[in-house]
Amino acid sequence: MRSSWLRLGLPFGLVVTGAAASAIVAWREADRAQATARLLMKDYASFIADKFVQLSASRYRVTIGFSDSVPGEPSALRALEEYARKRESTPAAELPLPAQTVIDYLFAFDTEARSLAFSGRTPAGPERDRLLEALSAFDPRCGANQRIAVGRIPGSDPGAGDALLCSALVETDSRGLVRRIHGVCLDRARSVRRFFAPLIQPSDGGACPPDLLPASLAGIRSAAAAASFVLRDGAGHSLLASEPGYTDSPSVRRALSPEYPFAGWTIEVAVNPAAVAPLLPYGGRGSPWPTLVLVGLLVTASGVLALAAVRRENQLSALQHDFVANVSHELKAPLARVRLFNELLLGPAAEDAAKSASYRRIIDRECRRLTILIDNVLDFSRLKRNARPYRSEELDLSATFAEALQSFRAASDQGILDLRCSLDPVGTFRGDAQALQQILVNLLDNAAKYSPRGSPIDVALTSDGGWARLRVTDRGVGIPAHEHERIFEPFYRSKAGDGATTGSGLGLALVSRTVTAHGGQIDVQSEPGKGSTFVVSLPLAAPAAS
Ligand code: ADP
Numbered sequence: 396m397r398s399s400w401l402r403l404g405l406p407f408g409l410v411v412t413g414a415a416a417s418a419i420v421a422w423r424e425a426d427r428a429q430a431t432a433r434l435l436m437k438d439y440a441s442f443i444a445d446k447f448v449q450l451s452a453s454r455y456r457v458t459i460g461f462s463d464s465v466p467g468e469p470s471a472l473r474a475l476e477e478y479a480r481k482r483e484s485t486p487a488a489e490l491p492l493p494a495q496t497v498i499d500y501l502f503a504f505d506t507e508a509r510s511l512a513f514s515g516r517t518p519a520g521p522e523r524d525r526l527l528e529a530l531s532a533f534d535p536r537c538g539a540n541q542r543i544a545v546g547r548i549p550g551s552d553p554g555a556g557d558a559l560l561c562s563a564l565v566e567t568d569s570r571g572l573v574r575r576i577h578g579v580c581l582d583r584a585r586s587v588r589r590f591f592a593p594l595i596q597p598s599d600g601g602a603c604p605p606d607l608l609p610a611s612l613a614g615i616r617s618a619a620a621a622a623s624f625v626l627r628d629g630a631g632h633s634l635l636a637s638e639p640g641y642t643d644s645p646s647v648r649r650a651l652s653p654e655y656p657f658a659g660w661t662i663e664v665a666v667n668p669a670a671v672a673p674l675l676p677y678g679g680r681g682s683p684w685p686t687l688v689l690v691g692l693l694v695t696a697s698g699v700l701a702l703a704a705v706r707r708e709n710q711l712s713a714l715q716h717d718f719v720a721n722v723s724h725e726l727k728a729p730l731a732r733v734r735l736f737n738e739l740l741l742g743p744a745a746e747d748a749a750k751s752a753s754y755r756r757i758i759d760r761e762c763r764r765l766t767i768l769i770d771n772v773l774d775f776s777r778l779k780r781n782a783r784p785y786r787s788e789e790l791d792l793s794a795t796f797a798e799a800l801q802s803f804r805a806a807s808d809q810g811i812l813d814l815r816c817s818l819d820p821v822g823t824f825r826g827d828a829q830a831l832q833q834i835l836v837n838l839l840d841n842a843a844k845y846s847p848r849g850s851p852i853d854v855a856l857t858s859d860g861g862w863a864r865l866r867v868t869d870r871g872v873g874i875p876a877h878e879h880e881r882i883f884e885p886f887y888r889s890k891a892g893d894g895a896t897t898g899s900g901l902g903l904a905l906v907s908r909t910v911t912a913h914g915g916q917i918d919v920q921s922e923p924g925k926g927s928t929f930v931v932s933l934p935l936a937a938p939a940a941s
Pocket residue numbers: 837841842845869871872873874882883887888889890892897898899900901902903904927
């Protein structure tokens with residue numbers, strides 16, 4: 396019982412352990428792939444956010460004129476420079492009007508006079524005061540007699556949502572002190588539309604700027620399909636948000652360049668997972684874990700099978716070893732008895748008729764046993780070489796089996812066994828008479844071997860539903876249920892029952908093969924201590940045995 400639990404439990408345990416191990420490996424693999432995907436998405440988001448900062452800054456520079464402006468387009472800085480030059484000769488010169496709609500107003504500040512002039516719009520009240528305050532406190536720390544362009548007028552709180560968006564041209568005197576500041580103040584909403592929105596959604600409906608996305612995502616024409624963008628001011632209010640938002644992806648936030656008027660503004664970027672997935676092995680879901688589990692199971696199962704095969708091999712070699720010992724004993728014991736009783740027959744005891752008849756019967760029995768054994772060994776070796784040809788002749792089964800019973804009659808008459816036979820005529824059958832007789836001889840030999848001396852053995856041949864059934868029933872030691880299949884394996888000998896009885900372990904293996912070769916089957920019903928019944932079923936309409 397314990398060993399059968401072990402036999403079942405060990406492979407089962409191995410399979411479960413193997414499955415669990417492969418599931419853990421698969422799970423970790425999927426987890427690692429997820430981590431890689433998130434890392435990649437974060438890297439891409441950083442790349443896109445940095446590019447967004449760069450590209451928006453350069454749009455601003457070009458528009459306002461801090462770098463090469465677009466030829467033919469008005470540049471606010473150039474206009475302010477001209478105005479500054481004009482003022483040298485004509486102090487009353489008028490501030491030009493802002494040429495771009497993104498500019499809310501232009502201003503001109505004179506530090507000595509603390510005068511502030513505007514064109515475009517004239518801010519009033521607190522806005523004017525804030526600007527004045529910022530301009531008064533402005534110290535560009537540059538050399539003397541210079542005219543410098545400043546991207547941002549510091550002083551207006553960048554953390555405030557309504558920070559001033561100013562750029563300026565600053566003039567210094569011979570001591571390096573600020574003389575005048577001419578500048579632009581941008582409109583918030585229009586700045587967003589002019590500098591930032593086109594990067595995400597070009598107004599002409601075209602593709603996003605070619606540099607915005609990394610080369611591997613360049614196939615995606617719309618920036619909003621590659622990533623989501625949220626532009627916020629210094630107070631964290633959303634100024635621009637693309638649709639849809641990829642909230643499940645890791646997002647990256649970057650501050651816009653602090654040198655430009657948009658100090659404190661940030662851009663937040665999250666990459667679309669669907670855009671990145673094709674770039675990842677297995678689409679970022681990790682290796683196909685069901686396949687991994689399956690592979691793991693297969694590997695474990697083959698390991699278990701290999702283990703079972705090795706165990707079986709070991710068992711087989713042990714059985715073969717036993718077989719050699721058993722057969723040697725099986726050959727030597729009857730031979731020794733034949734020699735002994737033959738010597739007795741040759742001696743004075745031969746004159747006693749009763750004694751000599753008994754000696755001859757013993758010699759006959761031993762020779763019969765020897766014949767069975769040798770037949771079995773030879774047949775088995777022929778079967779192993781596939782060199783056992785079965786004849787195919789029309790047979791009367793009851794007559795064939797009756798002939799086989801003859802060799803047991805003597806033993807029955809002597810009371811060694813109590814043979815009871817009932818052979819019904821079952822019709823004709825095509826097969827090998829000698830092989831079929833050997834089936835009965837082996838079954839009867841076993842019945843006698845594994846039963847107490849003189850105990851009844853029934854042999855019955857019947858027919859039902861196109862099948863001939865040969866039953867051999869004994870009241871002997873019986874066979875435990877877990878061995879019912881194994882006893883038909885070559886060399887297998889039961890450990891239970893009568894351990895002293897010798898044998899080759901070949902009889903039932905041969906019986907089973909012969910029955911199968913005749914298109915039939917063999918079954919056993921047995922209980923330890925109660926006896927056994929072997930049932931051979933042969934198909935009456937079967938074709939000739941192969
Ligand atoms: P053996 O030469 O050992 O009898 P067999 O192949 O004929 O070899 O039988 C295999 C095993 O099956 C036997 O060792 C025995 O344990 C068991 N067996 C076969 N027939 C019987 C039976 N009638 N009663 C009890 N055990 C049997």
